[in-house]
Amino acid sequence: MSERKTLFVDVILPIAVRNEFTYRVPYELNDEVRSGMRVIVPFGKGKLYTGIISRVHEEIPSGYQSKYIEHLLDERPITTPKQYQFWKWISEYYMAPIGDVLNAALPSNFKLASETKIVLHPDFDIQKSSSNERFAQVIDTLEVQEILDLKQISEILGIKTIQPIIKQMMDARIIMSLEELNEKFTPKTATYYFIASHYQQEDILQELLQSFENQKSKEKQLTALMTFLSKSDLRTGYQLPVAKKTLEESGVSTSALDTLVKNGVLVSEKLQIDRIQNKDNALEDAKKLSDIQQVALDQIRSAYQEKDVCLLHGVTGSGKTEIYVDLIQEQIEQGKQVLFLLPEIALTTQLIQRLSKHFGDAIGVYHSKFNQNERVEIWNHVLNNDPNKYKIVMGARSSIFLPFTNLGLIIVDEEHESSFKQYDPSPRYNARDCAIVLGILHKAKVLLGSATPSIESYYNAKTDKYALVDLHQRHGGLQLPEIFCADLKEERRQKTMHSHISSFLMLAIEEEFNTGGQIILFQNRRGYTPSWSCEVCNWTPRCNSCDVSLTYHKHSNTLKCHYCGYASAPVGTCGSCGSNRLKMVGFGTEKIEDELALMFPDKVISRLDLDTTRSKNAYQQIIHDFATGKIDVLIGTQMITKGLDFDNVNLVGILDADMLLNRPDFRAFERSYQLMSQVSGRAGRKHKRGKVIVQTGQPDHWIIQKVMQHDYHSFYSNEITERRNFFYPPFYKLIQLTLRHKEAIQIDRAAVELAQNLKTVFKERVLGPEYALIPRINNLYIKQITIKIEREVSQKQVKERIQEMIDFFYT
Ligand code: ADP
Ligand code: ZN
Ligand code: ZN
Numbered sequence: 001m002s003e004r005k006t007l008f009v010d011v012i013l014p015i016a017v018r019n020e021f022t023y024r025v026p027y028e029l030n031d032e033v034r035s036g037m038r039v040i041v042p043f044g045k046g047k048l049y050t051g052i053i054s055r056v057h058e059e060i061p062s063g064y065q066s067k068y069i070e071h072l073l074d075e076r077p078i079t080t081p082k083q084y085q086f087w088k089w090i091s092e093y094y095m096a097p098i099g100d101v102l103n104a105a106l107p108s109n110f111k112l113a114s115e116t117k118i119v120l121h122p123d124f125d126i127q128k129s130s131s132n133e134r135f136a137q138v139i140d141t142l143e144v145q146e147i148l149d150l151k152q153i154s155e156i157l158g159i160k161t162i163q164p165i166i167k168q169m170m171d172a173r174i175i176m177s178l179e180e181l182n183e184k185f186t187p188k189t190a191t192y193y194f195i196a197s198h199y200q201q202e203d204i205l206q207e208l209l210q211s212f213e214n215q216k217s218k219e220k221q222l223t224a225l226m227t228f229l230s231k232s233d234l235r236t237g238y239q240l241p242v243a244k245k246t247l248e249e250s251g252v253s254t255s256a257l258d259t260l261v262k263n264g265v266l267v268s269e270k271l272q273i274d275r276i277q278n279k280d281n282a283l284e285d286a287k288k289l290s291d292i293q294q295v296a297l298d299q300i301r302s303a304y305q306e307k308d309v310c311l312l313h314g315v316t317g318s319g320k321t322e323i324y325v326d327l328i329q330e331q332i333e334q335g336k337q338v339l340f341l342l343p344e345i346a347l348t349t350q351l352i353q354r355l356s357k358h359f360g361d362a363i364g365v366y367h368s369k370f371n372q373n374e375r376v377e378i379w380n381h382v383l384n385n386d387p388n389k390y391k392i393v394m395g396a397r398s399s400i401f402l403p404f405t406n407l408g409l410i411i412v413d414e415e416h417e418s419s420f421k422q423y424d425p426s427p428r429y430n431a432r433d434c435a436i437v438l439g440i441l442h443k444a445k446v447l448l449g450s451a452t453p454s455i456e457s458y459y460n461a462k463t464d465k466y467a468l469v470d471l472h473q474r475h476g477g478l479q480l481p482e483i484f485c486a487d488l489k490e491e492r493r494q495k496t497m498h499s500h501i502s503s504f505l506m507l508a509i510e511e512e513f514n515t516g517g518q519i520i521l522f523q524n525r526r527g528y529t530p531s532w533s534c535e536v537c538n539w540t541p542r543c544n545s546c547d548v549s550l551t552y553h554k555h556s557n558t559l560k561c562h563y564c565g566y567a568s569a570p571v572g573t574c575g576s577c578g579s580n581r582l583k584m585v586g587f588g589t590e591k592i593e594d595e596l597a598l599m600f601p602d603k604v605i606s607r608l609d610l611d612t613t614r615s616k617n618a619y620q621q622i623i624h625d626f627a628t629g630k631i632d633v634l635i636g637t638q639m640i641t642k643g644l645d646f647d648n649v650n651l652v653g654i655l656d657a658d659m660l661l662n663r664p665d666f667r668a669f670e671r672s673y674q675l676m677s678q679v680s681g682r683a684g685r686k687h688k689r690g691k692v693i694v695q696t697g698q699p700d701h702w703i704i705q706k707v708m709q710h711d712y713h714s715f716y717s718n719e720i721t722e723r724r725n726f727f728y729p730p731f732y733k734l735i736q737l738t739l740r741h742k743e744a745i746q747i748d749r750a751a752v753e754l755a756q757n758l759k760t761v762f763k764e765r766v767l768g769p770e771y772a773l774i775p776r777i778n779n780l781y782i783k784q785i786t787i788k789i790e791r792e793v794s795q796k797q798v799k800e801r802i803q804e805m806i807d808f809f810y811t
Contacts (some may be wrong), residue, residue, distance in 0.1 A: 316681025
């Protein structure tokens with residue numbers, strides 16, 4: 001070894017601090033430490049954290065004595081220098097501590113801390129002694145002590161770098177973390193059957209079938225096998241496992257299946273239901289693009305000669321997905337990685353299945369709700385740029401944090417969706433905007449796709465920052481649906497409403513039932529009624545901890561707070577005047593479902609919202625039942641507007657457009673236009689032109705008019721003018737500061753003081769303080785200060801100045 005250097009590392013800790021911290025490297029780790037590796041370090045009073053090394057250097061920190069690293073967890077870096085740059089950007093742009101960014105970026109399994117408890121794996125056979133001496137030491141101690149933490153293990157083994165050993169032992173299923181053992185997610189498995197490899201040859205299989213046919217006693221086995229074969233798809237090299245349940249539902253007897261397994265014809269295996277999904281579809285070739293689609297694809301390709309970001313503005317049903325498939329294919333052939341960002345994973349199983357048909361196992365799905373081990377598995381494959389697996393990652397916003405090493409293309413589907421924005425806790429990033437930065441870092445191309453682009457993206461396209469490609473025809477020459485208005489004011493006056501459904505919509509529903517089409521009804525509010533109100537004094541029951549009224553849920557017969565989850569029994573009398581004349585005001589999806597069921601008792605009416613999709617597979621089940629025609633009417637919240645593709649939906653009803661339009665938010669009109677156009681887009685996608693009925697009290701509202709005319713362009717030019725006139729994005733950047741405190745007086749004083757300080761520098765750009773839309777949530781009062789900054793001004797300087805003032809304010 002060369003002379004002993006004194007090395008230091010800078011470490012990012014996953015806590016809300018803006019600095020990185022310098023630690024000393026013990027000499028024995030000098031040759032091993034590299035940036036991107038995890039270390040366990042002491043911080044604060046006796047606390048240990050897992051952090052990431054951002055830099056290895058020899059600069060002795062001045063002013064304090066640096067502490068030593070406790071453990072080095074990795075043999076190889078698990079994050080890349082590009083990720084570090086990316087985190088730094090997010091931290092600066094969103095004014096978030098780098099620790100918060102790290103926290104959002106790493107799967108929690110990686111944050112293996114010295115407090116992590118290790119136990120013996122339940123499958124591990126203690127009788128089998130291990131030949132590895134170190135393993136044996138750990139096993140022996142665990143046998144006695146049952147639980148050990150990393151620090152204890154390090155002491156037992158007398159070494160500092162214990163992660164490789166822990167990892168090997170975990171991989172060998174000797175130990176696991178206690179957290180993992182307790183993890184609520186227990187994978188659901190089911191029995192599946194495969195055909196034994198011997199019988200996969202056509203002639204041998206035929207012979208067997210012949211022999212069964214000739215023997216009366218083998219009749220049941222023959223039926224079982226034939227049913228299996230009809231369900232499986234024995235194409236060369238690719239066979240579908242068939243679920244036991246499926247076979248039983250087709251009348252196959254369990255005993256016949258058992259016999260087939262015993263005789264070595266079929267093989268049974270328990271498989272995880274989630275994992276099998278890719279296999280449920282046989283691989284399919286890409287669809288041949290239509291001429292119009294081909295032109296769009298060529299335009300995208302040539303746009304990429306000059307620009308890195310392209311906006312694909314394609315109306316609903318124009319076949320954007322088919323274009324994505326071609327672009328992805330191209331990247332895969334060049335050995336590149338592709339990131340496909342989706343607004344919400346749970347809501348887009350249909351799309352995942354469509355892409356799985358083309359790309360099979362090359363697709364990995366990454367989502368923060370996924371089992372931690374699966375996330376780590378995908379992380380590692382992406383880091384190693386595995387040529388066989390997960391070249392394509394489909395994921396919700398957190399997948400921008402994966403350690404890509406050879407990224408060629410990022411697709412942001414439904415780029416206008418608000419769920420790309422992460423709200424609480426910090427760093428509060430927008431994954432669409434981050435994706436563009438990520439693209440630049442990797443020199444990868446970015447494709448934003450939408451039928452209703454966000455004002456910001458369209459503005460960027462119009463001003464030549466992005467390329468713009470239009471696809472304004474539905475595939476197969478189908479016309480976009482015809483959109484009508486039901487004038488609620490008029491119908492109320494004439495008393496022709498059927499509760500919340502206008503006669504106009506009612507007629508259309510009946511007509512649809514007669515012709516056998518399916519119907520989607522959109523109401524962006526869940527629950528039964530948003531509030532009860534006293535007819536005498538207007539009192540409404542409210543949440544104790546938040547300033548909102550409680551929503552009545554009939555199914556559970558409770559009043560619930562949608563902000564903090566508080567639930568109480570419904571009240572019978574007014575809490576203010578004691579009268580018992582309480583009436584229901586407004587309506588949610590649950591109430592519509594109830595009312596329709598009464599009106600159409602012989603129809604199957606179902607609901608898709610947060611309440612009906614809480615259990616793991618509920619969403620898929622409802623979508624499946626609707627797609628296969630088992631449901632006649634599907635009522636849903638905005639969940640129903642996203643990217644769904646059903647063949648037989650001809651009528652869409654938007655029950656309360658006014659509720660969308662009247663939200664107090666500068667993006668309310670944009671959101672209304674997008675939601676209404678998107679949900680309309682579910683109608684008439686395959687066979688005939690669809691029909692949409694919008695119920696509104698303001699049929700002349702310009703947004704409703706633009707929706708009816710499918711006129712995105714003039715919607716855009718109106719809206720962009722408003723934005724310019726009223727100093728909103730994309731012309732101005734909005735920075736919102738939120739203050740929370742449990743005392744109203746405290747928050748008032750603090751907010752005023754901070755705002756005044758800010759005004760001395762930023763003048764009239766500072767707005768507020770004002771109470772938030774919901775002034776109190778979970779017993780904390782919330783006040784906001786908004787700062788509007790011209791686009792041309794250096795954002796970096798402004799943010800630094802604001803940060804200084806906030807820091808000063810806290811001292
Ligand atoms: P979008 O994502 O733009 O809303 P989709 O990609 O879902 O549109 O396409 C709408 C429907 O048209 C889908 O059912 C799709 O399978 C079908 N489709 C689109 N392009 C083609 C094509 N080139 N050949 C056959 N079917 C197509
Ligand atoms: Zn509440
Ligand atoms: Zn009252």
